[in-house]
Amino acid sequence: xxxxxxSALVADARxxxxxxxxxxxxxxxxxxxxxxxVAAALSPYVGRARVLGLxxxxxxxxxxxxxxxxxxxxxxxxxxxxxxxxxxxxxSGGALxxxxxxxxxxxxxxxxxxxxxxxxxHLGGLATATPQALRVLDASGFDVVLVETVGVGQSEVDIVSxxxxxxxxxAPGMGDGIQAAKAGILEVADVFVVNKADRDGADQxxxxxxxxxxxxxxxxxxxWRQPIxxxxxxxxxxxxELVSAxxxxxxxxxxxxxxxxxxxxxxxxxxxxIAVRELRARLGGVRGGEVLDRLAEQVAxxxxxxxxxxxxLTGKLG
Amino acid sequence: xxxxxxSALVADARxxxxxxxxxxxxxxxxxxxxxxxVAAALSPYVGRARVLGLxxxxxxxxxxxxxxxxxxxxxxxxxxxxxxxxxxxxxSGGALxxxxxxxxxxxxxxxxxxxxxxxxxHLGGLATATPQALRVLDASGFDVVLVETVGVGQSEVDIVSxxxxxxxxxAPGMGDGIQAAKAGILEVADVFVVNKADRDGADQxxxxxxxxxxxxxxxxxxxWRQPIxxxxxxxxxxxxELVSAxxxxxxxxxxxxxxxxxxxxxxxxxxxxIAVRELRARLGGVRGGEVLDRLAEQVAxxxxxxxxxxxxLTGKLG
Numbered sequence: 001x002x003x004x005x006x007s008a009l010v011a012d013a014r015x016x017x018x019x020x021x022x023x024x025x026x027x028x029x030x031x032x033x034x035x036x037x038v039a040a041a042l043s044p045y046v047g048r049a050r051v052l053g054l055x056x057x058x059x060x061x062x063x064x065x066x067x068x069x070x071x072x073x074x075x076x077x078x079x080x081x082x083x084x085x086x087x088x089x090x091x092s093g094g095a096l097x098x099x100x101x102x103x104x105x106x107x108x109x110x111x112x113x114x115x116x117x118x119x120x121x122h123l124g125g126l127a128t129a130t131p132q133a134l135r136v137l138d139a140s141g142f143d144v145v146l147v148e149t150v151g152v153g154q155s156e157v158d159i160v161s162x163x164x165x166x167x168x169x170x171a172p173g174m175g176d177g178i179q180a181a182k183a184g185i186l187e188v189a190d191v192f193v194v195n196k197a198d199r200d201g202a203d204q205x206x207x208x209x210x211x212x213x214x215x216x217x218x219x220x221x222x223x224w225r226q227p228i229x230x231x232x233x234x235x236x237x238x239x240x241e242l243v244s245a246x247x248x249x250x251x252x253x254x255x256x257x258x259x260x261x262x263x264x265x266x267x268x269x270x271x272x273x274i275a276v277r278e279l280r281a282r283l284g285g286v287r288g289g290e291v292l293d294r295l296a297e298q299v300a301x302x303x304x305x306x307x308x309x310x311x312x313l314t315g316k317l318g
Numbered sequence: 319x320x321x322x323x324x325s326a327l328v329a330d331a332r333x334x335x336x337x338x339x340x341x342x343x344x345x346x347x348x349x350x351x352x353x354x355x356v357a358a359a360l361s362p363y364v365g366r367a368r369v370l371g372l373x374x375x376x377x378x379x380x381x382x383x384x385x386x387x388x389x390x391x392x393x394x395x396x397x398x399x400x401x402x403x404x405x406x407x408x409x410s411g412g413a414l415x416x417x418x419x420x421x422x423x424x425x426x427x428x429x430x431x432x433x434x435x436x437x438x439x440h441l442g443g444l445a446t447a448t449p450q451a452l453r454v455l456d457a458s459g460f461d462v463v464l465v466e467t468v469g470v471g472q473s474e475v476d477i478v479s480x481x482x483x484x485x486x487x488x489a490p491g492m493g494d495g496i497q498a499a500k501a502g503i504l505e506v507a508d509v510f511v512v513n514k515a516d517r518d519g520a521d522q523x524x525x526x527x528x529x530x531x532x533x534x535x536x537x538x539x540x541x542w543r544q545p546i547x548x549x550x551x552x553x554x555x556x557x558x559e560l561v562s563a564x565x566x567x568x569x570x571x572x573x574x575x576x577x578x579x580x581x582x583x584x585x586x587x588x589x590x591x592i593a594v595r596e597l598r599a600r601l602g603g604v605r606g607g608e609v610l611d612r613l614a615e616q617v618a619x620x621x622x623x624x625x626x627x628x629x630x631l632t633g634k635l636g
Contacts, residue, residue, distance in 0.1 A: 039623035046620050131624070260618065267617035267624065268610055272601060274628035279597045279635075283590060292586055299585035300578065302364050305357035306449070306585065310592035317597075317635075 004034055010041045013140040016079075021113055021140050028132035029117075039132065045139035047263070049081070050250060053163030054148045055188075060171045061195040064233035066148045070106050072239045073144050080106075081137035082114040085130060085149035113137065128277055131270045134162060161269045164262055165249045167242075169193045170209070172201030189226055191245045197230035197238065206230065224252055279317070286316045322352055328359045331458040334397075339431055339458050346450035347435075357450065363457035365581070367399070368568060371481030372466045373506075378489045379513040382551035384466045388424050390557045391462050398424075399455035400432040403448060403467035431455065446595055449588045452480060479587045482580055483567045485560075487511045488527070490519030507544055509563045515548035515556065524548065542570055597635070604634045 004027070012020035027038045052069070056062055066082060073080045106112040117130055130147070137145045147162055168189035194205050209228050227245045231238030253259040284292060295313060298304035322345070330338035345356050370387070374380055384400060391398045424430040435448055448465070455463045465480055486507035512523050527546050545563045549556030571577040602610060613631060616622035 036623075036625045039625045043617075043620050043623040047618065263618040264611075264614045267627075268614035270624045271610065271613055271617060271627045271631060272598065274624055275601055275631045276594055276598050278628060278632055279601075280590065280594050283593050283597075292589065293582075295589055296582045296586035299361075299589060300365065300581040302361050305354075305361040306588045306592055307354045307357045309585075309589045310596060313589060313593045314596055 006034060006037050006041050010038075010045075010139065013136070014045065016110065016141070018110060018113055021136060022115070024136045024140070025115055025133045028136060029129045031129075035132075039135070042135050042139040045141075046135050047138065049134075049138040049142050049145045051134065051138075051145050051147065051162060051164045052246060053166040054146060054169060055166065056169030056171075056193075060169045061233045062148050062169055065167075065169055065193065065195055065231065066146050067106065068231070068233045068236055068239050069146060069242065070112055071236065072243045074106075074109065074111065078143040079111045079141060080113075081140075081142035081145040082112070083130060083133055083137070083145065083147045084114065084116045085147065113140075113142065128270075128273050131162060131266070131273075161266055164253060164259060165190045165246055167191045167193055167246070169195050170205060171196040172199045172205045190224065190249050191242070192226055192228045193231055193238075193242060194228060195231050195233050198232050202230065224249065282317055283313055286313065291316055324352060324355050324359050328356075328363075328457065331454070332363065334428065334459070336428060336431055339454060340433070342454045342458070343433055343451045346454060347447045349447075353450075357453070360453050360457040363459075364453050365456065367452075367456040367460050367463045369452065369456075369463050369465065369480060369482045370564060371484040372464060372487065373484065374487030374489075374511075378487045379551045380466050380487055383487055383511065383513055383549065384464050385424065386549070386551045386554055386557050387464060387560070388430055389554065390561045392424075392427065392429065396461040397429045397459060398431075399458075399460035399463040400430070401448060401451055401455070401463065401465045402432065402434045403465065431458075431460065446588075446591050449480060449584070449591075479584055482571060482577060483508045483564055485509045485511055485564070487513050488523055489514040490517045490523045508542065508567050509560070510544055510546040511549055511556075511560060512546060513549050513551050516550050520548065542567065600635055601631055604631065609634055 006027075009020050009024055009027075013024055024038060024042075026032075027034050054062055054066055054069075063084070066084070070080050070082065106114065115133060117133060134145055134147065166188050168191075170192065171194065192209055194202055194209070196202070206228055213226055213228075227248070229238055229242045229245050231242055250259075253262065286292065292313060295304065295309040299306050299309050324345075327338050327342055327345075331342055342356060342360075344350075345352050372380055372384055372387075381402070384402070388398050388400065424432065433451060435451060452463055452465065484506050486509075488510065489512065510527055512520055512527070514520070524546055531544055531546075545566070547556055547560045547563050549560055568577075571580065604610065610631060613622065613627040617624050617627050
């Protein structure tokens with residue numbers, strides 16, 4: 001592995017070779033020995049891509065909507081990267097094969113790069129690998145990167161902290177869900193999409209959303225009025241309106257200095273996640289894990305409380 | 319607040335006073351200045367309660383099933399604690415009021431203590447507060463503690479690491495979900511419940527589960543054959559069979575030394591979570607956050623990569 005020529009890989013990726021992009025993402029996903037060298041090599045080229053997050057409950061049409069957006073950006077001759085995140089929860093209703101198939105329309109287009117990020121059983125892996133994969137796509141010259149995931153907030157990968165603009169998708173007939181979700185989606189959405197807008201209940205969903213927005217107070221600083229766009233992703237209806245709304249939000253971010261703020265927030269979280277991961281590894285490794293094993297035995301037996309144990313453990317980090 | 323008499327509170331809680339139990343849980347939830355003193359005071363009394371985790375997709379009848387189990391254990395004159403965890407995801411379909419109402423049947427019973435753990439917007443809070451609340455109930459003399467949550471794996475609170483026995487609930491007509499969930503639920507379930515077993519499709523769900531179990535290999539050491547129990551939680555049908563299955567699993571845990579192993583694993587994760595939280599606070603606090611702010615600016619601007627930034631940050635922990 002020491003024969004990997006990372007600067008050549010980065011140059012190839014920037015020249016538009018999908019295999020080099022894929023290889024770089026693998027190098028950051030696998031926590032390979034080249035991870036740090038790759039991260040350093042990418043740095044000078046990052047910061048150009050627009051990062052759009054798409055999220056929403058299962059069944060709302062996220063992958064179809066992603067595919068629709070890919071087509072819309074391709075029509076403008078922009079290069080588009082897609083990170084489809086499967087948080088690997090058995091109950092998330094995450095990436096099913098059928099969903100992903102819609103994106104296959106684009107797999108023969110060399111200006112579209114699609115990567116499914118799934119790490120069942122590797123908790124913590126996605127939280128550091130996803131921002132790195134995003135940096136690979138950004139540095140490789142993709143103009144737009146779409147990050148698609150189910151759920152927000154509780155997920156290990158917080159799409160909101162990754163994206164410049166977060167799109168929350170809903171669909172008719174999920175009224176209860178909307179009520180339950182109230183506070184959460186108001187906080188995270190920059191743009192709302194009511195997909196499947198040709199179905200019964202779409203008007204009601206839009207009304208419910210408008211009502212929620214009118215009640216909500218946003219804590220994101222300068223006010224941005226969240227638009228509601230109706231789409232039928234399967235037919236492409238509403239794609240132009242959605243892209244306009246995304247452009248308008250991008251312009252707003254730039255003119256209000258929010259783009260820099262959001263990206264610095266993203267960098268801060270990324271640095272923290274890496275540092276915490278490193279410290280966690282050090283904690284587990286204190287005397288080959290022997291200290292933690294002994295402390296856990298004492299806590300389970302009731303002879304020590306977990307806070308005192310944690311103090312002893314961090315005290316040994318040195 | 320310095321006038322809190324913690325040992326008196328612990329004595330009151332152990333004497334069966336719900337208000338003392340509630341107060342202690344608040345003291346560990348709020349990260350109050352008394353947190354460490356409470357944790358230390360509880361230690362000698364923990365390790366007696368049986369901890370049962372209930373999980374499953376939204377709509378499967380988790381709260382009704384919890385209520386059914388509470389009744390079954392009360393019929394044996396056992397004291398029962400319930401921690402209902404709302405991971406506060408806008409899309410989780412988590413704690414709706416209607417769900418919780420079923421548990422209200424038990425609210426007048428002084429031998430049942432129900433606490434809803436919800437911390438919307440306080441990421442990281444549940445991960446440390448829930449095990450502490452569990453310790454309060456355990457030390458207060460509850461014979462059984464039921465921990466109910468939606469989802470597993472991606473959730474911040476990993477019910478599997480908290481529980482001695484994990485019950486996964488499914489319901490007829492969720493075939494796709496089961497397929498998608500395959501690997502995940504096989505790994506975590508000690509006991510399967512097919513609730514709403516009076517509905518069409520229950521036989522098929524049981525067959526699907528049996529098929530999955532026959533295909534799966536479990537990585538949990540000594541083999542335990544996961545039973546499938548049919549219930550109709552709304553009527554109480556199947557309650558006795560479920561309790562028998564839970565008892566059988568408890569006996570198996572004890573006879574195979576697995577109970578101690580699981581509880582030491584729980585203690586290890588709890589210690590780690592506290593230590594990581596502490597270290598994360600220290601990272602953010604390096605020179606009043608000024609170092610992290612500067613590093614984030616450099617990373618966002620592309621003049622530094624996040625790994626080098628993380629190294630610089632952890633290097634300043636001292």
